[in-house]
Amino acid sequence: MKNPHAEILNTIYDTLYKCYGTQHWWPGETAFEVMLGAVLTQSAAWTNVEKAIANLKEAGMLSPDALRKIDVERLAKLVYPSGYFNAKAAKLKALVNWYGSEYGDDLQKLRTRPIGALRDELLAVYGIGEETADSILLYAADKPSFVIDAYTRRIFQRLGVVPQNDKYSDWRDLFMENLKPDIRKFNEYHALVVHHGKEVCSKREPDCESCCLREMCSTGKRRAD
């Protein structure tokens, strides 16, 4: 028999895709904006991240050079709406300093790096952990790196599809080892998971009645059991 995980992961993808369709997900107007967004969205709602990015745009701060030059206190005020503003200002500084010193702010150069090496580099930058690294790899650097977030864990836990250990790396391996590396699909899969997590499978009150995954989900199966 074929790999059972591969089958269920593909079935879940197909079901979500049939239910919601293409998400056209590109969380930012440019790859650089995506990198900033990946940091700003840490523990923050995307609506607040949009406010922070709008502030940066208005202040002419959507370039690596401008962000390197700006006063960190002023930067903190601009990103205020996304929360943790002092921490995030320092993180953005670290990100653009790395981007400039290692790649000369050249996106194409960054994209020529192999996925594993680039991931290790990102993880060494202050403020970039595993989820943020994978978001940048997938949505800015065009690398097939599966993004795990709170929605992913919650939804797949409810479906009973879980790795042996509840660590980020184990969750990522579950997807990376059972899906063919495909940038488009990883992009779409994560977008569908986020959409489903927000609209249907929220933490407080999952709407199991209208959930397209309810047939394979333990949480929503109270009717028959």
Added chain:
DNA sequence: GCCCAGGGGGCTC
């Protein structure tokens, strides 16, 4: 007005 969301760093043991 409280409770909750939740990624990453840094410290302790």
Added chain:
DNA sequence: GAGCCCCATGGG
């Protein structure tokens, strides 16, 4: 290497 606290906002 697991456990805990800190960072701060906005929405239920």
